[in-house]
Amino acid sequence: MSAPRPTNITLHRASRVLEVAFDTGETFRLPCEYLRVHSPSAEVQGHGPGQRVLQHGKQNVNIVEIAPVGQYGVLLRFDDGHDTGIYSWSVLHDLGKHQAAKWQAYLDELAAAGKARAPQR
Template structure:
């Protein structure tokens, strides 16, 4: 994967034509900046969200992380340095992100990106508080 990867018309994925879920605006651009370990996602209403790979990993929509209900959500510590090694379109509604810790089971819908973009500050603060309460950190354990 190049240092800057764009997922759009060039790769056969046209986010603009894909995202009309739940009355939310269409996605117009998705770009991964590997040097900064961040994914930038833009929508037709002008909203642009930047997600760190760490945030995407710890908030993965997979059952492994989210469980099968809010009370089953798993706290994922030690992912400060995680990166994304692959991004694949899934149909016309989502992306599958592959992380360098080998997690790849979450499907990130355009709706997920839009909603989490709006709530990511609160979700991040909640994550940090939960880590602290359990005596855990964002840093990987020494082996």
């Protein structure tokens, strides 16, 4: 079985949501903040187990550009300057499929670290 492939990707700038429809019939509405804090980049994920860097203060982040990467994914450029990490189709599908659990785990991690979603002034 091949990995799900997107049939449509729409950025809703005003609501800061990336909507991704897949050939499985599933459509996910992924907030830009969610995508940013779960970036597959080494800057966020680290270079090995236990090296992930908790992202915080990203509540108002938006995507400024979506650049295709071959036939397998996209590079999302965010307005906070983050522009590394390729979101493969399987990564986007996984983020959509497990959004509720991943988001709650992120919120729990923020709370445990005493960090906030809102940017520091």
